[in-house]
Amino acid sequence: MGRMPKKNSLTVRRVLTLLLTYVLLAVSGGVVASVFFVPAVMAANHVARVVVPTLKVEGIDFDVTSMPQKSTMYASDGSKIADFYADNREVVPIKDISVAMQHAVVAREDRRFFQHHGVDVQGVMRAFMSNMSGGDTQGGSTLTQQYVKNVLAMQAREDDDPIAEYHATEQTVARKVREMLIAVQMEKKYSKMEILQGYLNIAQFGTNNLYGVEAAAHRYFNVSAKDLTVVQAATIAAITKNPAHYDPSQEANLKESEKQRNITLQLMLGQGYITEKEYQTAHDTPLKDTLNVQPIANGCQTAGDAAFFCEYTTRQILNSEEFGKTQEDREKLLKEGGLDIHTTMDVKANAAAMQAARDTIPPEDPSGFEVSIAAVKPGTGEVLGFGLNRTYDATDRAKTDSTRTAINYAVDQKDGGGMGYNVGSTWKPINLVAWMLQGKSINQGLATSTVYRNSSFNCNGHVFYGSWSVQNSGGGTVAVESPLQGLVLSHNTTQAAMASQIGLCAIADTAKTMGYHNSPIGHEDIYDTNSFQPPMVIGTVQASPLTMASVYATIAANGVACTPIAITKMTDARGKEYQVPSANCHQAIPPEVAQTAAYALNQAVVSPNGGAQDAQLDNNRKTFAKTGTNEQTYMLTGGFTNGVAAYVAVGNAEQPVEFRYKTINGQYARTWYGYMIATPAWKEFMNTYVAAAGLPDDPNYGNPAQQYMQGGTASGTYGGTSTRRGWQNGGTGTTTQGGGTQGGGTLQQQQ
Structure with missing residues (x-):
C-alpha cells in the first residue's frame, strides 16, 4: 500500500510561497508590469515555468454533464423501479435551480464570487499572512477553487487512486496553489453562472453519498431544486461545510443544523439577497417543521416487488458487451452514467405474478418450497414480470x-x-x-413399450448404449397411442416411441429452435452430456421458468421465437442512446406447426380426460396449457392465452426435495402432481393479469393444419392406470379424428 506524502519541507514551502505570490500577481489584473523585473519575482516566475506544467490537470473534464450521476430504471408505463448510483447526484442546469439557492451558496461560501477572477486576493492574502507567520494553513478558497477541488477528488475516486484523492484534499499550501492555478484557467473558459452551476451539482450536501443540490432538495424537502425557498436553500447551503454534523436528516444534528441555517440567512441578509422580513420569518421557523425527509433509495434493494425484475435487468446490463468492454466498465456506467433505463416490465403483470406466488405457498409456509413464475409477451421477447414467494433481500439478513x-x-x-x-x-x-x-401426423398410431434400447435414439454420430426403462405415471404403458393423445394424456411411453422414430437430435434441434437452453452455467447447450440423454424427452433437463415461458411463447406467436429482453431503450446523461440487446424475433417453426401444437395444448385443457383441465381460464377463455411433475420434486405448469405466456415451477430451488407426504399451504397429500399446486398458481396469475390488462380473447387461435392431422388406424388395449382423476384407461375404444381412429379412453375433438 502506498504511503501518504509528508508535509512540505521548509524549502518546498518557500518555493510554494513564491508561487503563491506569482498567482496573486497573475490574477490581480492591474499590477504594475515592472514588478515582473524584480529579481525575486523573476525567480518565482522561473519556478512557475518549471512547476506549473506539473500542476496542470490533464484529462480532467469540468463539464457538469461528465460528473457521475445516478441512473434510473423505469417500468413500461414510465413509473420508477429503482435508482443506481455511486454518488447520489442528478445534474440540473442553473435555470432549474432557484435563485434563492444560488444566493444562499454564494453568501455562505464566496461573497465576492461575482467580482474575483477565480482567486479571491483578499482571502488569499489573509491566509498567506497566516501561513508566513507559521500559523495554521488557512483557506480563502473561492467557489471556483472548491469546484476544482471537488472535481479532482471525484476523478481520483473514479480512478480508484487514493494518493491522488489525498493530494486533492490535503490541507497544504501545495494543494491551494494547484487549485488557484486551475481556477484561473477555469474562469477564462467558463462564465460565472457555469461555474456556479458546476459547484451546485458537485458539492456534497449530506451523508450517504448525497451530492448536488437536486438530490439534496429531494432528500430533505421532497421538492426540485427549482422550487427551493429561502429557508430551504439556507438549510442546504449550510450543510456542505460539515456534512456529517450539519445534515438535518439526523436527529442529533437538528440543533446545529438550524444554527448553521440561521448563519446563512444572516449572511444573505447582510449581502442584500433577502429582506429583513424574509430573514426574520425564515429565522423564526423551526427547522424540523420545514423538513420532509425522503428515504435513501439505491439499487434493487429498494424496488419492492419489482426487485427481482430489477435484478434481472441489471444483470442484462452487466453481462452485455454493448454497454462496455468489461463488467467493471458496465457497472461504472450503471452507477455513474446518469442512465435512463426503460424496461419491458408490466407493473400489472409483475404484481399479479408476485401475488400469485405468495398466495400459492406463503413465504413463511413450513414446507419452505419456492414458487417461481415468469411471464413474457409472445412475439416480442418482452419479459413482463416475475413472481416469487420470497422478499428480495441482498443483505446478510437473507x-x-x-x-x-x-x-x-x-x-x-x-x-x-x-x-x-x-x-x-x-x-x-x-x-x-x-x-x-x-413431416409426421400427430394422429399416427405408435406402438409403445416400457423398455427401449438406447441405440434406437442414435443420431448424427451420437451413440447411446444400454436401455431405458420408462413407464407412465400410473405404471405400465399403453399398447398403441398417437402423439396427440400422448400429449393430452401426458403419457411418457409415447414420448419414447416418438423419439425412437425420429432420433434424439431432431428433438434437441427443435428445442434450440424454439428458444430452449439449460440453466446451469457452462452447460447451457441442450447437447451438453448432462442433458442430452434419452430421458430428456420426458423433461429431465434443467431449465428456468423464463426459458420455458419463452418456448411456450413460440407456440403462442404463430411460430415466432424471440430471445427474452428486459430493456427497450437506454440513454445516458448526455442523451447518447445505447444499442440494447435485441429480441432477435424470427420465424422459428412454420405457423401451421405452431397452430397445430397450440390445438393439442388446448385439447389438454378442454378434453374430459385432459391433463390440464384445471388450467381453464375464466369466462371460457381459449386456454393452452401443459402440466408436469418431476419425480415428486417439482410441480410445473406452462402455457399461454392471447397476449401472454407464463410458466410456473414449484419446489426446492436449491436442491431436489420430495413433496411426498408433505403439507403445503395447509393441504396434505401422499403424492403431489403439477395440477395440484403449480396449475392453480398459473391460473391465478393469468386470470388476474388478463383482467387487469384487458387482453382480448382469440378463440380462433389453435386451428390445426390438416396435413398434421391425417393418420391411419391406431387401436389396442391400454395397460396401466392414469392417476389423473382416477380415470381408467385400461379398456378399448375408438375415437374418430382426422380420418383415422385412436385407441384407448375417450378424446373429444374441440376447436
Whole structure:
C-alpha cells in the first residue's frame, strides 16, 4: 500500500510561497508590469515555468454533464423501479435551480464570487499572512477553487487512486496553489453562472453519498431544486461545510443544523439577497417543521416487488458487451452514467405474478418450497414480470431468513438465478413440434413399450448404449397411442416411441429452435452430456421458468421465437442512446406447426380426460396449457392465452426435495402432481393479469393444419392406470379424428 506524502519541507514551502505570490500577481489584473523585473519575482516566475506544467490537470473534464450521476430504471408505463448510483447526484442546469439557492451558496461560501477572477486576493492574502507567520494553513478558497477541488477528488475516486484523492484534499499550501492555478484557467473558459452551476451539482450536501443540490432538495424537502425557498436553500447551503454534523436528516444534528441555517440567512441578509422580513420569518421557523425527509433509495434493494425484475435487468446490463468492454466498465456506467433505463416490465403483470406466488405457498409456509413464475409477451421477447414467494433481500439478513433471497429462481444461473428446474412433462410440446417438423401426423398410431434400447435414439454420430426403462405415471404403458393423445394424456411411453422414430437430435434441434437452453452455467447447450440423454424427452433437463415461458411463447406467436429482453431503450446523461440487446424475433417453426401444437395444448385443457383441465381460464377463455411433475420434486405448469405466456415451477430451488407426504399451504397429500399446486398458481396469475390488462380473447387461435392431422388406424388395449382423476384407461375404444381412429379412453375433438 502506498504511503501518504509528508508535509512540505521548509524549502518546498518557500518555493510554494513564491508561487503563491506569482498567482496573486497573475490574477490581480492591474499590477504594475515592472514588478515582473524584480529579481525575486523573476525567480518565482522561473519556478512557475518549471512547476506549473506539473500542476496542470490533464484529462480532467469540468463539464457538469461528465460528473457521475445516478441512473434510473423505469417500468413500461414510465413509473420508477429503482435508482443506481455511486454518488447520489442528478445534474440540473442553473435555470432549474432557484435563485434563492444560488444566493444562499454564494453568501455562505464566496461573497465576492461575482467580482474575483477565480482567486479571491483578499482571502488569499489573509491566509498567506497566516501561513508566513507559521500559523495554521488557512483557506480563502473561492467557489471556483472548491469546484476544482471537488472535481479532482471525484476523478481520483473514479480512478480508484487514493494518493491522488489525498493530494486533492490535503490541507497544504501545495494543494491551494494547484487549485488557484486551475481556477484561473477555469474562469477564462467558463462564465460565472457555469461555474456556479458546476459547484451546485458537485458539492456534497449530506451523508450517504448525497451530492448536488437536486438530490439534496429531494432528500430533505421532497421538492426540485427549482422550487427551493429561502429557508430551504439556507438549510442546504449550510450543510456542505460539515456534512456529517450539519445534515438535518439526523436527529442529533437538528440543533446545529438550524444554527448553521440561521448563519446563512444572516449572511444573505447582510449581502442584500433577502429582506429583513424574509430573514426574520425564515429565522423564526423551526427547522424540523420545514423538513420532509425522503428515504435513501439505491439499487434493487429498494424496488419492492419489482426487485427481482430489477435484478434481472441489471444483470442484462452487466453481462452485455454493448454497454462496455468489461463488467467493471458496465457497472461504472450503471452507477455513474446518469442512465435512463426503460424496461419491458408490466407493473400489472409483475404484481399479479408476485401475488400469485405468495398466495400459492406463503413465504413463511413450513414446507419452505419456492414458487417461481415468469411471464413474457409472445412475439416480442418482452419479459413482463416475475413472481416469487420470497422478499428480495441482498443483505446478510437473507442468510438467516429463508423468506428472503436475492436469487431470482425464475431466470438462468448466469442472470442471477439458480440451476433451474427439471421441467417434467411440460417438455412434451417440444416433442410434438419436433414430430411435425419431420413431416409426421400427430394422429399416427405408435406402438409403445416400457423398455427401449438406447441405440434406437442414435443420431448424427451420437451413440447411446444400454436401455431405458420408462413407464407412465400410473405404471405400465399403453399398447398403441398417437402423439396427440400422448400429449393430452401426458403419457411418457409415447414420448419414447416418438423419439425412437425420429432420433434424439431432431428433438434437441427443435428445442434450440424454439428458444430452449439449460440453466446451469457452462452447460447451457441442450447437447451438453448432462442433458442430452434419452430421458430428456420426458423433461429431465434443467431449465428456468423464463426459458420455458419463452418456448411456450413460440407456440403462442404463430411460430415466432424471440430471445427474452428486459430493456427497450437506454440513454445516458448526455442523451447518447445505447444499442440494447435485441429480441432477435424470427420465424422459428412454420405457423401451421405452431397452430397445430397450440390445438393439442388446448385439447389438454378442454378434453374430459385432459391433463390440464384445471388450467381453464375464466369466462371460457381459449386456454393452452401443459402440466408436469418431476419425480415428486417439482410441480410445473406452462402455457399461454392471447397476449401472454407464463410458466410456473414449484419446489426446492436449491436442491431436489420430495413433496411426498408433505403439507403445503395447509393441504396434505401422499403424492403431489403439477395440477395440484403449480396449475392453480398459473391460473391465478393469468386470470388476474388478463383482467387487469384487458387482453382480448382469440378463440380462433389453435386451428390445426390438416396435413398434421391425417393418420391411419391406431387401436389396442391400454395397460396401466392414469392417476389423473382416477380415470381408467385400461379398456378399448375408438375415437374418430382426422380420418383415422385412436385407441384407448375417450378424446373429444374441440376447436
